[in-house]
Amino acid sequence: MRILGLLAGALVMAGGLWGCSEPAEQNELVVYTSRNDHLIKPVFDAYTESTGVQIRYITDNAAALTARLQAEGERTPADLFITVDAGNLWNAANKDLLQPVESVVLNANVPTALTDPDKRWFGLTVRARTIVYSRDRVDPATLSSYEDLADPKWKGRLCLRTSKKVYNQSLVATMIKRLGEEKTEEIVRGWVGNLATDVFSNDTALMEAIVAGQCDVGIVNTYYYGRMKRDNPQLPLALFWANQDSSGVHINISGAAITQHAPHPEQAKALLEWMTQPAAQSLLADRNLEYPVNSAVKPADEVASWGDFKSDDLNVSVAGELQVDAVKLMDRAGYR
Amino acid sequence: MPRRGLRSASGASAAALALLVLVPILVLLSAWHQQQWETWQHLLDTVLWRLVGNTLFLMVGVTVGVLLLGVSLAWCVATLDFPGRRWLEWALFLPMAMPAYVLAFVMVDLLDYAGPIQTQLRHWWSDFPGFSARHPLWVVVTLSLVLYPYVYMLARLAFQAQGRAVLEQARILGDGPVRAFYKVALPMARPGIAAGLALALMETLADFGAVSVFNFDTFTTAIYKSWYGLFNLQAAAQLASLLLLFVLVALWLERRGRRRARFSELGGRKVMRVRPRGAWLITLLAFAVLFMAFVLPVSRLLYWVVETRLDGVDARFLNLVWRTFLLGAMSAGLVLVLASWLAWVKRHQSSAGVSVAAQLATLGYALPGSVLAVGIMVSFSAVESRLNAWGLPVALVGGLAALVLAYVVRFMAVAFGPVENALQQVRPGLVDAARTLGASSTEVGQRVYLPMMLPGLLTALLLVGIDVMKEMPATLLLRPFGWDTLAVRIYELTAEGEWERAAAPSLTLVLLGLLPVVLLTRRR
Numbered sequence: 001m002r003i004l005g006l007l008a009g010a011l012v013m014a015g016g017l018w019g020c021s022e023p024a025e026q027n028e029l030v031v032y033t034s035r036n037d038h039l040i041k042p043v044f045d046a047y048t049e050s051t052g053v054q055i056r057y058i059t060d061n062a063a064a065l066t067a068r069l070q071a072e073g074e075r076t077p078a079d080l081f082i083t084v085d086a087g088n089l090w091n092a093a094n095k096d097l098l099q100p101v102e103s104v105v106l107n108a109n110v111p112t113a114l115t116d117p118d119k120r121w122f123g124l125t126v127r128a129r130t131i132v133y134s135r136d137r138v139d140p141a142t143l144s145s146y147e148d149l150a151d152p153k154w155k156g157r158l159c160l161r162t163s164k165k166v167y168n169q170s171l172v173a174t175m176i177k178r179l180g181e182e183k184t185e186e187i188v189r190g191w192v193g194n195l196a197t198d199v200f201s202n203d204t205a206l207m208e209a210i211v212a213g214q215c216d217v218g219i220v221n222t223y224y225y226g227r228m229k230r231d232n233p234q235l236p237l238a239l240f241w242a243n244q245d246s247s248g249v250h251i252n253i254s255g256a257a258i259t260q261h262a263p264h265p266e267q268a269k270a271l272l273e274w275m276t277q278p279a280a281q282s283l284l285a286d287r288n289l290e291y292p293v294n295s296a297v298k299p300a301d302e303v304a305s306w307g308d309f310k311s312d313d314l315n316v317s318v319a320g321e322l323q324v325d326a327v328k329l330m331d332r333a334g335y336r
Numbered sequence: 337m338p339r340r341g342l343r344s345a346s347g348a349s350a351a352a353l354a355l356l357v358l359v360p361i362l363v364l365l366s367a368w369h370q371q372q373w374e375t376w377q378h379l380l381d382t383v384l385w386r387l388v389g390n391t392l393f394l395m396v397g398v399t400v401g402v403l404l405l406g407v408s409l410a411w412c413v414a415t416l417d418f419p420g421r422r423w424l425e426w427a428l429f430l431p432m433a434m435p436a437y438v439l440a441f442v443m444v445d446l447l448d449y450a451g452p453i454q455t456q457l458r459h460w461w462s463d464f465p466g467f468s469a470r471h472p473l474w475v476v477v478t479l480s481l482v483l484y485p486y487v488y489m490l491a492r493l494a495f496q497a498q499g500r501a502v503l504e505q506a507r508i509l510g511d512g513p514v515r516a517f518y519k520v521a522l523p524m525a526r527p528g529i530a531a532g533l534a535l536a537l538m539e540t541l542a543d544f545g546a547v548s549v550f551n552f553d554t555f556t557t558a559i560y561k562s563w564y565g566l567f568n569l570q571a572a573a574q575l576a577s578l579l580l581l582f583v584l585v586a587l588w589l590e591r592r593g594r595r596r597a598r599f600s601e602l603g604g605r606k607v608m609r610v611r612p613r614g615a616w617l618i619t620l621l622a623f624a625v626l627f628m629a630f631v632l633p634v635s636r637l638l639y640w641v642v643e644t645r646l647d648g649v650d651a652r653f654l655n656l657v658w659r660t661f662l663l664g665a666m667s668a669g670l671v672l673v674l675a676s677w678l679a680w681v682k683r684h685q686s687s688a689g690v691s692v693a694a695q696l697a698t699l700g701y702a703l704p705g706s707v708l709a710v711g712i713m714v715s716f717s718a719v720e721s722r723l724n725a726w727g728l729p730v731a732l733v734g735g736l737a738a739l740v741l742a743y744v745v746r747f748m749a750v751a752f753g754p755v756e757n758a759l760q761q762v763r764p765g766l767v768d769a770a771r772t773l774g775a776s777s778t779e780v781g782q783r784v785y786l787p788m789m790l791p792g793l794l795t796a797l798l799l800v801g802i803d804v805m806k807e808m809p810a811t812l813l814l815r816p817f818g819w820d821t822l823a824v825r826i827y828e829l830t831a832e833g834e835w836e837r838a839a840a841p842s843l844t845l846v847l848l849g850l851l852p853v854v855l856l857t858r859r860r
Contacts, residue, residue, distance in 0.1 A: 212450035
């Protein structure tokens with residue numbers, strides 16, 4: 001009987017909480033974001049402190065949030081959409097879920113290559129994906145480019161992360177743009193042939209495999225390297241800036257956009273502009289060891305210590321435009 | 337005729353429940369009206385057949401794994417006497433509280449080339465050849481270790497309910513213990529075992545987290561590839577709806593399991609003695625399972641929690657714990673009530689319509705969580721838009737009600753199996769007898785149904801509670817502002833590759849899952 005009492009209690013509670021989803025108030029913004037709570041909250045807190053505007057946010061992965069924006073349509077409570085990877089922003093823009101923003105501040109702070117050509121989304125931070133190698137077993141003079149990793153001299157020495165991760169999809173998408181499908185497919189097949197072991201499900205595990213001697217080189221996002229280096233200063237790995245004699249290092253962004261049906265577009269624009277200003281840029285980039293998009297802002301010392309590099313100057317929207325082709329190409333090439 | 341009215345009303349309520357589960361699935365099925373031939377062609381040409389093969393392999397492997405572990409452990413615990421039986425009996429539930437993706441990560445971390453085990457082996461033998469931690473067999477092992485409790489739990493109830501008398505009769509008639517097990521105990525426990533297996537298989541089909549840690553491509557991989565990679569949610573929904581075909585197979589197996597079911601009343605709980613050496617062997621085996629599925633991953637999590645110095649454990653963290661618990665308790669209560677109602681209606685109306693409705697109401701469990709979550713969101717959103725058009729300012733999506741309903745849709749199967757099983761233990765003859773002796777309906781409820789069904793009801797409550805607390809995709813997509821749960825936090829951290837920092841919420845989730853397990857097993 002006690003159990004039934006408990007059950008009844010639970011039901012009453014459920015009933016009581018039924019209608020408690022209050023609408024957004026004035027002076028309050030709603031953000032859908034795929035950025036981590038511990039990365040984005042300090043940024044929002046700083047904004048609230050300096051402007052008094054409250055920010056409510058929901059975290060989820062970009063695809064799910066995009067589906068939610070689509071289902072909600074005009075009734076969406078979301079003002080801003082903040083996510084990683086240009087492909088995700090491109091997809092949301094392509095589904096007419098984002099609105100163009102004309103802003104002198106944004107145009108000045110965010111490089112054109114990191115902005116949607118139609119101004120529907122803007123980069124906030126830059127993430128570089130480059131080559132990592134074992135300092136014990138690889139002479140950096142033998143390294144040159146992503147393409148070169150398909151060379152038979154790396155047979156049994158290469159480690160890669162799964163092709164299901166969007167970072168690799170974006171990398172291959174830019175290669176398609178630069179080199180064409182045929183050449184790119186040849187290279188991807190070369191990579192697959194050089195693999196030392198099954199592909200990994202994350203960058204950190206990949207680097208641990210290089211440390212343990214399972215393979216010698218790999219492709220990773222630099223902040224994963226930074227995190228590992230922070231935990232272990234003696235890490236026997238180093239970054240190599242790829243393609244310095246050609247296209248430059250592959251970069252991608254985390255970025256933000258104002259939703260098509262944002263209830264508070266003006267306030268959303270103010271937040272978006274603020275996020276590209278120096279103070280916010282450091283908050284956004286440094287905590288995850290990424291690069292600020294605003295060239296007036298220096299990256300964290302730790303990040304700067306990895307050296308300067310030339311980055312690919314293609315507009316990052318290529319990652320979205322050619323993502324489908326990249327995924328199909330990798331499936332054909334047997335890159336899991 | 338009031339009785340007739342009641343009958344049709346209860347039949348209608350069963351239909352309504354089925355509809356609730358069915359609408360999001362129909363939304364997914366409606367994706368078929370747009371053809372996505374290009375995506376299909378690509379998948380057929382490249383990966384699809386391998387994925388179907390992998391999925392079948394996984395289903396067969398997990399079937400063997402959970403039956404082997406679940407049935408044998410349940411049998412030993414219910415009928416044999418061995419050292420440590422009393423605490424192993426409940427400790428063997430513990431792996432239930434371990435999310436599959438967490439065990440998967442710990443396994444890969446420990447077993448991979450760069451992990452501590454292989455590193456040590458290479459240290460001892462420099463020419464140690466090494467093995468792959470991401471071999472398909474490890475996926476089967478991992479999933480079997482976290483999913484066997486479904487079978488164990490229901491099989492144990494069944495074996496205990498048989499009592500000793502049945503077995504004694506079999507042995508008096510000249511059967512040895514092994515023969516008695518196969519000829520008598522096993523067939524009698526079959527409905528429970530089949531219900532447990534169906535749950536384990538549905539969870540296997542829907543799993544994405546664990547298989548992606550191993551980078552083992554299954555049918556779910558194709559679904560997410562279409563959605564995330566090819567930006568094609570329609571094709572993903574089409575693929576997801578095909579998963580239902582696999583489910584039909586699982587459900588058919590379960591029905592078959594039930595068909596020749598026979599039931600007996602509760603017997604005294606007496607156990608057989610085993611020779612000392614054999615008894616210790618059983619203890620050892622049971623502990624080995626517990627060690628692999630629980631002790632090992634929990635210690636690894638503890639190690640990380642210490643290493644990260646409780647990073648992120650603050651007042652907000654306590655809030656997460658509280659919300660997680662609240663959602664689990666609330667939803668489990670609601671799901672149990674609805675499942676009991678459905679089982680009740682089904683028992684008292686043996687019409688084909690009702691049993692089809694009951695079947696449909698349990699389909700939500702086998703779809704990958706995030707795809708189902710989208711189906712739920714889209715259907716709620718449509719209802720919301722209609723209500724708003726009628727001038728009712730209701731916000732469904734992003735409201736607590738929607739989230740709880742989503743749990744109902746997803747976890748109805750988890751409660752329905754044990755509840756229906758429990759209800760079947762109460763033979764109609766028993767109820768008739770009580771009635772003949774002059775018992776009122778209330779008395780029959782309190783003194784016949786409740787005591788006999790209580791273990792099954794509690795089992796259902798426990799299973800759903802834990803499942804809700806572990807649930808990730810629907811919670812992510814549908815939670816109201818501020819209703820972050822431990823699973824949400826785990827998702828955020830692991831999505832950024834911060835597994836070590838995810839240890840604190842993971843461990844807390846496991847501990848929270850232990851609460852109902854302990855409550856259930858302490859009760860005598």
